[in-house]
Amino acid sequence: MKVYKQKFDWMPPVSQVSARVQRTLLPFSPSPFGWGIWYKGKTRMVCSRKVPLGEIPERWLKLKATIDQAAAKTHPAPAQRTLRVALSDYFKWLDYRVTTGKPKPLARISAEDYKRNLFAFDRFMVDGRELGDHALTEFGPEQFKPFATKLADRSPTSFARIVAAVCGFFNYCKVEGFIESTPNFGSYFSRPPQNQIRDRRMQQRKAFEPRELRTILEHADVQERAWMGLALSGAMDNADIAHLTFDLFDENGMVLDYRRRKRGLVPRLIPLHPMARQWLDEYLVVRPKPADPAYAELVFLTPTGLPLQRSQPGPTGIGNHIDYVAHCWDKLLRKAGLRKKASFIRVCAVCGEPRAAPRATCCGQRKWKKKVTMAADDGPTFKGFRSLRTTFANLTPHGFSEERKLIMGHSGDITLDHYVEKFGTQHLRRLVDEVWLAAFTAPLP
Numbered sequence: 001m002k003v004y005k006q007k008f009d010w011m012p013p014v015s016q017v018s019a020r021v022q023r024t025l026l027p028f029s030p031s032p033f034g035w036g037i038w039y040k041g042k043t044r045m046v047c048s049r050k051v052p053l054g055e056i057p058e059r060w061l062k063l064k065a066t067i068d069q070a071a072a073k074t075h076p077a078p079a080q081r082t083l084r085v086a087l088s089d090y091f092k093w094l095d096y097r098v099t100t101g102k103p104k105p106l107a108r109i110s111a112e113d114y115k116r117n118l119f120a121f122d123r124f125m126v127d128g129r130e131l132g133d134h135a136l137t138e139f140g141p142e143q144f145k146p147f148a149t150k151l152a153d154r155s156p157t158s159f160a161r162i163v164a165a166v167c168g169f170f171n172y173c174k175v176e177g178f179i180e181s182t183p184n185f186g187s188y189f190s191r192p193p194q195n196q197i198r199d200r201r202m203q204q205r206k207a208f209e210p211r212e213l214r215t216i217l218e219h220a221d222v223q224e225r226a227w228m229g230l231a232l233s234g235a236m237d238n239a240d241i242a243h244l245t246f247d248l249f250d251e252n253g254m255v256l257d258y259r260r261r262k263r264g265l266v267p268r269l270i271p272l273h274p275m276a277r278q279w280l281d282e283y284l285v286v287r288p289k290p291a292d293p294a295y296a297e298l299v300f301l302t303p304t305g306l307p308l309q310r311s312q313p314g315p316t317g318i319g320n321h322i323d324y325v326a327h328c329w330d331k332l333l334r335k336a337g338l339r340k341k342a343s344f345i346r347v348c349a350v351c352g353e354p355r356a357a358p359r360a361t362c363c364g365q366r367k368w369k370k371k372v373t374m375a376a377d378d379g380p381t382f383k384g385f386r387s388l389r390t391t392f393a394n395l396t397p398h399g400f401s402e403e404r405k406l407i408m409g410h411s412g413d414i415t416l417d418h419y420v421e422k423f424g425t426q427h428l429r430r431l432v433d434e435v436w437l438a439a440f441t442a443p444l445p
Contacts, residue, residue, distance in 0.1 A: 008032060010049045017053060024057045039067065081178055084132035087122055090172050091115055108311055109321050117165040121147065123350040123363045136179050141186030148188035156192040163191045206383055207390045212338055213439050219336040223300065224328060226283040229276030231388035232439060233432050234258065235408040238325040238385050242308035245297040253277065255425060268409035271429045273436050329385040338383070347371045395438040396431065403431040
C-alpha cells in the first residue's frame with residue numbers, strides 16, 4: 001500500500017501523521033495550492049493547504065455532492081433523456097470536431113453524412129411512435145429490427161455505413177455517461193461481413209476501357225480534359241481535383257507533391273504527362289475569376305468562381321454536399337453514350353421511401369426530394385470520375401508496384417524520400433508514360 005509522503009514544505013512530516021489519515025489521503029494529490037482529486041474528467045481542487053489533513057475527506061464529500069447535483073441538472077437521467085435530446089448533443093460534438101480538429105479531425109462532408117443517417121433513424125416510426133421520442137434505455141432489438149428490415153434492399157456498403165453511424169452514436173452516449181452500456185442491437189441490425197462487401201465490389205466494373213477513354217476525350221471540354229489528364233497522370237479522384245492548389249506544383253510545373261488527404265497526408269509524388277500539362281495550360285487560359293479571395297489558390301473553379309466541392313446549409317441543419325466534378329462527369333458520360341439517360345423518382349426527404357401517391361404522407365410530413373435512377377434494365381452504372389483512378393491502377397504494367405504506390409498515395413515498403421534520393425523521378429515518369437500508352441494506343445484527337 002502506498003503511504004503518505006511529504007512533497008511540499010507546507011506538508012507536515014510523515015512521522016507526525018497517523019496511518020489512518022495517510023490511508024484517507026491516498027485518492028488525493030497535493031499541489032502548491034492545496035489538495036485535489038480527479039473526478040469526471042477534471043481535476044477538482046478540494047481545499048487549500050491550510051485545512052487539517054483529517055478534514056479533507058469530509059470537505060470532498062460536500063464538494064462531490066455539489067458537482068453531482070449540478071451535473072444532474074445539466075444532463076437528465078438516462079431514463080428521462082430521449083434519443084432526440086442526445087442527438088442534439090452528438091451533433092454539437094461533431095461540429096466541434098469539424099471546427100477544431102480535436103480530438104480527431106473530421107471532414108464536414110463526413111459529419112453531414114453521419115447526421116443524415118442519424119436523422120433518418122430519429123424520424124423512423126415504430127408502432128406509431130418515432131424513435132426520437134424513445135428514452136435511451138428503451139432501445140433494444142424491438143426498435144432496431146424494423147429499422148433494419150426497411151433497409152434490407154440497401155447495398156452491403158450502404159447498410160454497413162448506417163450501422164456504423166448508429167453504433168458510433170450510442171458509443172458516444174456511453175462515454176458521456178448518458179447510458180451505462182450500449183443497447184443490444186440484435187441479429188438484424190449488425191454490420192455485414194467484409195467478404196460480402198468485397199464480393200459485391202468484385203462484380204462491379206469500375207475501370208474505363210481504352211475505347212471508352214477516347215470516346216470521353218472526344219466529347220470533353222477544356223476543363224474536363226484537364227481533369228482527365230491529371231487523373232491519368234496521378235490517379236486523382238473528385239476530392240483531389242477539387243482541392244488542388246497552385247503551391248503543390250514544383251517550379252517547372254511538371255511534378256506534384258500532393259499528399260493524399262484521406263489517409264492522413266501519405267507522401268505522394270506525381271509527375272505530369274506532357275499532354276496533361278498542355279491540357280491544364282489550356283484550361284488556365286480560360287479559368288474563371290475567383291468569387292472570393294479565399295479561392296484564389298484553387299486550380300479549378302466552377303463557372304461562377306466557386307470551389308468544385310462545397311457544402312450549403314440545409315433547412316434541417318444538415319448541409320447539402322455539392323460535387324461539381326461528379327455533376328459534369330455524369331453529363332459527359334451521357335453525352336458520350338456511355339451512360340443511360342437518368343430518370344427521377346420522388347422519395348421521402350427523411351427516410352428515403354418512394355412516394356406512394358402524389359399527395360401521400362411519410363414520416364409525418366409531405367417533404368419529398370428527387371432521387372436519380374437509371375432507366376436501363378441492367379441497373380445503374382458504377383463508372384464515375386473516380387473510375388479513372390481504378391483505370392490507372394489497372395493499366396500499370398508489371399514491375400512498377402512501388403511506383404504505383406508512390407503515385408497513388410498507398411503505403412509502400414519504402415519511403416518517398418529514400419526512393420527519390422536513390423532513383424529520382426525517372427521511373428515514376430516512365431510509369432506515367434506506360435499508362436498513357438496503354439490508354440491511348442492511337443494518336444490523341
